Amino acid sequence: MTLDLGFLLGQFLAALASASALFLVASGLSIIFGVTRIVNFAHGSFYMLGAYLGYTITEALPTGVLGFWGGTLVAALAVGVIGAAIEIVVLRRIYRSPELFQLVATFAIVLIIQDATLYVWGPVERLGPRAPGLDGAVQILGEYVPEYDLALIAIGPVVLGLIWLVFHRTRWGVLVRAATEDREMVGALGVNQSWLFTTVFFLGSALAGLGGALQVPRESVSLLMDLNIIAEVFVVVVIGGMGSVLGAYVAALLIALFNAFGILILPEISLAVPFIVMAVVLIARPWGLFGRPESGEHQQALSEEPLRPLGLARRAAILAGVAGLAGLAFLGGRYGVVLATDIVIVSLFAASLHFMMGLGGMASFGHAAYFGISAYAAAFLATYAGLSMLPAMLLAPVAAMLAAAFFGWFCVRSTGVYLAMLTLAAAQIVWSVVFQASEITGGDDGILGVWPDKWAKSREVYFLLTLAIGAMALVTLQRIAHAPFGYVLRAARDNRLRAEAVGVDTRNHQWAAFVVSGVFAGIAGVLFVFAKGSIFPDELAIPRSFDALLMVLLGGVQSVFGPLLGAASFTYVRDEISRLEYWRFIFGILIILVVILAPDGIAGGLQRLWRWIAARAGFRRVTPDKAEGA
Amino acid sequence: MSTTPADGPVLEVSGLSKSFGGNHAVREVSFALGASELLALIGPNGAGKTTCFNMLNGQLRPDRGRVVFCGRDITGMRPREAWRLGLGRTFQITATFPSMTVIENVQIALISHERKSYELFSAARRQGRAEAEALLDRVGMAGAADRHCAELAYGDLKRLELAVALANRPRLLLMDEPTAGMAPAARVELMALAARIVAEEGVSILFTEHDMDVVFRHAHRILVLNRGEIIAEGSAEAIRADARVREVYLGGGTQEPGAEEARPHA
Structure with a gap:
């Protein structure tokens, strides 16, 4: 040069x-x-x-x-x-x-x-x-400007x-x-x-x-x-x-x-440069160069209800959901089984995001990074290391865990939108490395030929495997939510000052939650890569992260069912309408309708609908009803 | 938990100072607090009471001075570390975990105390349930254990906060305006409870308060803070008779005692 x-x-x-x-x-x-x-x-x-x-x-x-x-x-x-x-x-x-x-x-x-x-x-x-x-150019020092x-x-x-x-x-x-x-x-x-x-x-x-x-x-x-x-x-x-x-x-x-100059110095990761700059600035100044922390702690009192263990009705709803998925998989033909597999994977992905967002109070704009890192790790293990499917599935989420531990350490030093932007920066850095390191990752062409072992080759068997692993993962996330860790995490979200005043290292708990969330996103990632047989940089790009964010928010952040409902309906509806010419327009209108009709998400909306019906039918239980009108 | 020499002070504060941009919020504050003592820190608005409190439990780092708790220098220690040594606090604006039930609020403190907060797979619901019930009973909230914290009345929130603060058997409780915003009868009731806890469990309490009725009735000893400095110290009678205190409260143009109410809880 x-x-x-x-x-x-x-x-x-x-x-x-x-x-x-x-x-x-x-x-x-x-x-x-x-x-x-x-x-x-x-x-x-x-x-x-x-x-x-x-x-x-x-x-x-x-x-x-x-x-x-x-x-x-x-x-x-x-x-x-x-x-x-x-x-x-x-x-x-x-x-x-x-x-x-x-x-x-x-x-x-x-x-x-x-x-x-x-x-x-x-x-x-x-x-x-x-x-x-x-429309012309002037010559300055021999350069046309x-x-x-x-x-x-x-x-x-x-x-x-x-x-x-x-x-x-x-x-x-x-x-x-x-x-x-x-x-x-x-x-x-x-x-x-x-x-x-x-x-x-x-x-x-x-x-x-x-x-x-x-x-x-x-x-x-x-x-x-x-x-x-x-x-x-x-x-x-x-x-x-x-x-x-x-x-x-x-x-x-x-x-x-x-x-302008980063591309001259670091051409390999030029796409990540703005995000690296942002990460460095935010680590040094958590509210940006000229920003100030939110004035006062005008924290809105949460109207959220306590997390209760699953009652009979909800257990029944879960069984019905599983039965519905199985029905879609086995009666819906080739197309149905693919869609049902997707729904399970995406539900787990959304649930993992919900864990850090809903319980931990940390929104992520870059959750696809951990989904994608794990998927790529599985692809490497299967192709380069020649591992068979199950060991690859077991090992790959470790990569997501390490990445989440690394990036999470920086992210939890911020809060709110700034934290979310740091997660976005992390994801963009990962994406641009994957995209530009084409010797290893295949760049835009991705990695192909990552298929399940022979016994799981049929779509139906792979669906059942996905359902089993996905269900286990979801149950585990539920257990963690109801374990001391989940309780303390929610406490830290509710009131950081109070939590610190009873001996809780809130930042460390948030960090741990970030890692847990990354691991479960990673599990979704490995299920994904073997379902599709391939992985491309798109899977850890911004749109994939936003999909998860939309699912969690649309479903309802305040409900454990929210992410599952959000993921299932989002995936199903988009799949149904995306064959239409102006499907984005329709999808956008549908989202706005949900947003206006159910400001607490699909889960909250259904709950209110159920209460309304129950009241009409006259078998309403006498319970203090806080959620309404809150 | 640390041990104190039998009659050594629980808290020894010396030369504590803090200024915010040239404004001396707290200046050269020194005092000691004995075991099983109920000490009131009073003073008009802006006297530096809350700043003082924030330095005692580590929320704020003092410019100068030392805080010694049970013979141990805790100056600049983080609130959560001070809490582990047995220094708890309640806040001027009540601080609870609003999305949780009453008993869960107490269980959080117990889980933290037993260092179980990183347990991923045990059921938290059963964690310290009996002990939490006993604590709620202590503050007269046994009947409300499973209620949603967000629907509690203000006075109940204050009592819940007290139960949470007692969960790790503290040696010292800092209570910042424990009765602000409560009805007079409820104020007396809450402070009577605090006095009982001091008498029966050997806890020391340092509290700030605007209601002189509450202060004179319950405090063993009173410190008066004005413009960041301690201007008087002594028993209720001595403080009542002190000319400087009278001037600060009645003459000096500062607000009357009891004029400041905590903001109503949203």
């Missing part, structure tokens, strides 16, 4: 331009989170919409400086209106739901916008016009300055800052909260839309834009400190620079 000054400067300026683009999107997300505490996964979709709208509007307007910049602004405003509308129609209904539940709704919005965009603009990529007057990049470099700080002015010179801005600091206090002061939330959503979405529209001259507009940017935007917001706009700018610079 030669140290060519011109080349380095070129990289540097390109990084600054990317930083501006990243900042525009990230600042919007940060503002939204700061005020509403919603982890908005749909933010990448607003960015994508901004790009499509910017493309269409500038095409429609007469070419020229006014047409381009005017069109860009109109696109940004239009996205702001869409964002505000979504807040009013969907998100407003679920502000009182448990923490992170809104995340499910925003994920549904991602799906809906995906298909809506596909419907309006079609699957073909669009190449937008260049910015008039800025696009003029448009120079404009972007200026736009970032300008927008930062404008936001600063709004936040410090207007009453609205002061309210936004106050709400970021202490939401309840602002509510108590008589500020119209829903109006504030809607306007904040408008501004945040408009900023994402602006970022998207400004991207049109730089890259082609496509349906992949939303998911391509969202992880990086979250990284930027978290590094900067959630709610801090200045932090978002500094973090965007940091990430853009590391991206």
Whole structure:
């Protein structure tokens, strides 16, 4: 590598331009989170919409400086209106739901916008016009730098300055800052909260839309834009400190620079660079560069009911579930047995996530890492070491355990969304290593030919094996939940201070729970790899982690049945509708319906339905009924 | 559990100081607490009582000074380590495990005390059940063992907290405003219970309190804190007669005793 000054400067300026683009999107997300505490996964979709709208509007307007910049602004405003509308129609209904539940709704919005965009603009990529007057390049130290990049470099700080002015010179801005600091206090002061939330959503979405529209001259507009940017935007917001706009700018610079130069220094793991930066920052500063710990301990009192041992009715429900699965496997033909096997595996995976999330109070955005590590370990053992199936199944979860112990040690030093982002970072690092170390892992081509031993080759036998192992694992997780460890873990989640004051090392218990959770995800992983006969990097990528997260949240975090119901219905319904053309749209609508109708998840909703029916039928037991209306 | 010399103090605090950004919250506080003593720490709002408490059980690291518990220097020790030595506490804003039942709350403390919290496969439900029932009986909560903690009345939460704090047979209990937010009759009842525990089990209690009625009726000895410093110390009669105390409470423009109520429990 030669140290060519011109080349380095070129990289540097390109990084600054990317930083501006990243900042525009990230600042919007940060503002939204700061005020509403919603982890908005749909933010990448607003960015994508901004790009499509910017493309269409500038095409429609007469070419020229006014047409381009005017069109860009109109696109940004239009996205702001869409964002505000979504807040009013969907998100407003679920502000009182448990923490992170809104995340499910925003994920549904991602799906809906995906298909809506596909419907309006079609699957073909669009190449937008260049910015008039800025379509050339200037030569600096022998490097050609696009003029448009120079404009972007200026736009970032300008927008930062404008936001600063709004936040410090207007009453609205002061309210936004106050709400970021202490939401309840602002509510108590008589500020119209829903109006504030809607306007904040408008501004945040408009900023994402602006970022998207400004991207049109730089890259082609496509349906992949939303998911391509969202992880990086979250990284930027978290590094900067959630709610801090200045932090978002500094973090965007940091990430853009590391991206530009990291690829020169560490090409092998270049994809993981932003996540490594985030992990390092969070370990040094658990609330990001400019973030502050949540002011006060305004912890919502949990309405959760005590964990009771399984009663007769629930045992019967379990048996019915198992019978249903067996029926699907043996009467549903080849297709049925595959689906039933999948449901068992995914249920175990979701239950393992529920263990750390529901009992331990630690949400993970990267649980697929442990599922995937174990699956890869089994594949290595079966192919390279030539082990037969059962020993490989037994040994592989050890790899998941070690990885969970390693990453978990860092993660439990944080809490809440920051902890979740660290788990995401861990998973992305693992994913990029697997993806880029293709000599060992086969990279994108994966590892093929990992089949069960001869005795378990038939799908039906393998289903029974999966059912047996899965059931044993689920029963074991239940036992742990009802063991002293499970009790103390819940105590630490309920009230960390109180738990420490009775001698509990809460962090260590959380760490142990992280490891337990990783092991059980690993067991699901080995069952998966022998069921499919192959493993690809996709299995430990973000979408797989989010699937598990959605299953747990949709099913109901507060119920031990939640993850199982969530996993089964999620897998079954998606399987049923994914043959339709616009299935994402339908799936998104279904998720939103569940979110609005059953804010406590499917399990909670069914429970309330059952109580309602029971009351109607007149055989209601007399019990104090706390869950209702809570 | 550590042993104390028969009549040596349970707690010896010397020169304890803490400031927050130039504001001296606690300054050169020294006092001792004997076995089976019920000592009250009083003072107007912002006098530094809670800061003092937080330094005693390790929640906050003092800038200067020493905390000696049963002959052992515990300055800067973590709350959970101090608890293992027999120093328990209750909180100003009640702290329980809201998703659990009353008896489970007590069982958690017992499980922790017996160092069984990493057991993965035994059934926690039976863990220390009898002992937990006895503790609940001690605080008059035996009938509520299987109720959901989140549905308890405020006074019951306070009593539950006391049962939890007693689970590891502490030598010293720190109680931060144990009766805040309770009705007058319930206040007297709770402090009478605390006094009984001191008399019958040899536990020492250091408590802060705003209700002077409660303080004068139950405390063996009283410390008065004002602006981070101890300004008086002695029996109820002595404190009642002390001119400086009168000034702090009645003249100095600080709030009247009893004016501050804990925030209602949400």
